[in-house]
Amino acid sequence: MDTLSTNDWWNRADNPIIDLKVERDQVVAFGIYTVSGGVLKMSAQLYPLYPEETREVRLEFQQEGEWQEIQSATVNDLGWSALFRVENWDDTANVPYRIRHGEKAMYEGLIRRNPVNKNEISIAALSCNSNQDRGMRENYVRNINHQDPDLIFFAGDQSYDHTEHTAAWLKFGLQFRETFRNRPAISIPDDHDIGQGNLWGENGKKSVVKGSNDGGYTYHPEYVQMVERCQTAHLPDPYDPTPIEQGIGVYYTNLSWGGVDFAILEDRKFKSGPNGKIPQQGPRPDHIRNPEYDPASIDLPGLTLLGERQLTFLEDWGQQNPEQLKVVLSQTGFCGGAHIHGKKDNRLHADLDSNGWPQTGRNKALRLIKAAKAVHIAGDQHLATVIQQGVDEFGDGPWSFVVPAIVNDYYSRWWWPEDEKAGPNPNTNTSLPWTGDYLDGFGNKISMMAYVNPESQSAGGGYGLTRLNKKEGTATFECWARDADVTQANAQQFEGWPITVAME
Numbered sequence: 001m002d003t004l005s006t007n008d009w010w011n012r013a014d015n016p017i018i019d020l021k022v023e024r025d026q027v028v029a030f031g032i033y034t035v036s037g038g039v040l041k042m043s044a045q046l047y048p049l050y051p052e053e054t055r056e057v058r059l060e061f062q063q064e065g066e067w068q069e070i071q072s073a074t075v076n077d078l079g080w081s082a083l084f085r086v087e088n089w090d091d092t093a094n095v096p097y098r099i100r101h102g103e104k105a106m107y108e109g110l111i112r113r114n115p116v117n118k119n120e121i122s123i124a125a126l127s128c129n130s131n132q133d134r135g136m137r138e139n140y141v142r143n144i145n146h147q148d149p150d151l152i153f154f155a156g157d158q159s160y161d162h163t164e165h166t167a168a169w170l171k172f173g174l175q176f177r178e179t180f181r182n183r184p185a186i187s188i189p190d191d192h193d194i195g196q197g198n199l200w201g202e203n204g205k206k207s208v209v210k211g212s213n214d215g216g217y218t219y220h221p222e223y224v225q226m227v228e229r230c231q232t233a234h235l236p237d238p239y240d241p242t243p244i245e246q247g248i249g250v251y252y253t254n255l256s257w258g259g260v261d262f263a264i265l266e267d268r269k270f271k272s273g274p275n276g277k278i279p280q281q282g283p284r285p286d287h288i289r290n291p292e293y294d295p296a297s298i299d300l301p302g303l304t305l306l307g308e309r310q311l312t313f314l315e316d317w318g319q320q321n322p323e324q325l326k327v328v329l330s331q332t333g334f335c336g337g338a339h340i341h342g343k344k345d346n347r348l349h350a351d352l353d354s355n356g357w358p359q360t361g362r363n364k365a366l367r368l369i370k371a372a373k374a375v376h377i378a379g380d381q382h383l384a385t386v387i388q389q390g391v392d393e394f395g396d397g398p399w400s401f402v403v404p405a406i407v408n409d410y411y412s413r414w415w416w417p418e419d420e421k422a423g424p425n426p427n428t429n430t431s432l433p434w435t436g437d438y439l440d441g442f443g444n445k446i447s448m449m450a451y452v453n454p455e456s457q458s459a460g461g462g463y464g465l466t467r468l469n470k471k472e473g474t475a476t477f478e479c480w481a482r483d484a485d486v487t488q489a490n491a492q493q494f495e496g497w498p499i500t501v502a503m504e
Contacts, residue, residue: 127379156190215273270307305361350441390445450496
């Protein structure tokens with residue numbers, strides 16, 4: 001595991017992910033930070049170090065025109081990251097920072113003032129990077145910095161390299177660091193980041209089945225801990241830090257920024273694996289191909305989605321800061337939003353990797369999100385959608401925006417109803433043919449408002465931008481193609497966007 005970045009890494013042959021043998025004045029690759037509740041947390045990410053090099057990194061702030069060292073931290077040789085934590089942070093001013101290693105290595109950026117006085121707070125959201133496209137992400141960097149969101153959210157699969165997280169995470173940093181050098185960023189790992197095709201975490205148990213559909217984690221817990229440390233250590237402190245099985249940690253928490261309260265979920269860490277727990281309805285335990293099956297037959301007692309710990313967190317979070325708009329951030333959506341997976345002839349009736357299952361757990365989560373008057377932003381699906389969830393009736397649940405994949409020309413998904421008909425109450429503001437009220441493959445009620453199939457611009461690849469209007473109490477979802485140039489006056493979003501919804 002992580003062989004490119006451990007042991008005598010300098011003796012490894014060149015690899016297709018990234019050149020790890022950088023000049024020593026470049027060993028600080030990037031920093032990533034959040035500010036919330038008067039606490040600044042910043043992770044420093046380094047390239048692998050030689051045995052004789054110091055493991056100390058230093059954090060400096062520019063104060064009254066002079067650089068002052070504030071803290072030092074120790075680099076962990078597993079993952080090559082270090083964490084700074086500064087209490088009693090004054091978030092009313094912009095503060096330049098730099099991370100230093102040795103005499104010459106340095107990374108500089110800006111810790112932004114809290115935009116609490118702005119009426120509109122915006123958050124960019126991205127998901128699903130690719131190991132099939134190692135190029136830089138210049139279009140994303142240009143567009144996001146031009147739109148200048150207050151916060152950026154990476155919803156998972158920043159790495160698709162399974163056994164080489166450190167190298168892939170460094171590559172991700174090179175691709176996107178100019179988007180988070182000068183603004184706070186949330187990143188959460190998903191299944192590919194921790195080396196699995198799919199993840200049903202089941203409270204941290206050890207998975208012993210190929211494909212991990214028995215639930216749990218395939219790889220060594222120290223590898224999982226390393227991934228989570230690199231990607232999430234800079235998040236606000238977890239709501240309840242009690243580790244799960246195998247000593248794996250948790251990071252679910254909330255972040256208050258700009259007068260908006262963001263809940264950050266781990267929607268797969270406690271989720272039950274399907275293998276051996278429900279009747280199998282296809283060649284794989286997690287793929288249902290029998291359209292005649294009874295959805296109730298797989299929604300069984302004892303199955304878990306978010307788990308009681310996170311449900312308690314969501315309930316508490318929904319009741320706190322009632323004056324603030326609320327947003328839930330997670331890895332994937334809470335329904336089955338795709339009919340076709342990978343290629344046109346691979347139609348699935350239901351995919352248990354989605355959070356449409358188990359239905360009882362899904363409905364518990366949605367009721368709490370709705371009670372908080374929150375909207376939901378997620379990634380993972382390689383299919384951008386805006387859906388109003390339904391629990392008891394169509395339209396009685398929260399709005400959900402699943403953003404596109406960063407790169408979407410290697411494993412695409414389609415929203416393609418088999419009868420090729422619009423549902424009741426279609427969206428009349430778009431030319432998209434298949435909008436309206438539907439039941440997903442689990443019998444969940446969903447109202448499809450917009451979707452981006454891979455025949456679209458950039459093969460459906462792109463990113464999302466959500467604008468939260470505090471005065472009006474609305475969220476506007478924007479969806480931009482990878483090859484769009486938002487600096488041009490004639491730039492167009494994907495068909496169906498933007499969509500503005502009331503947060504109520």
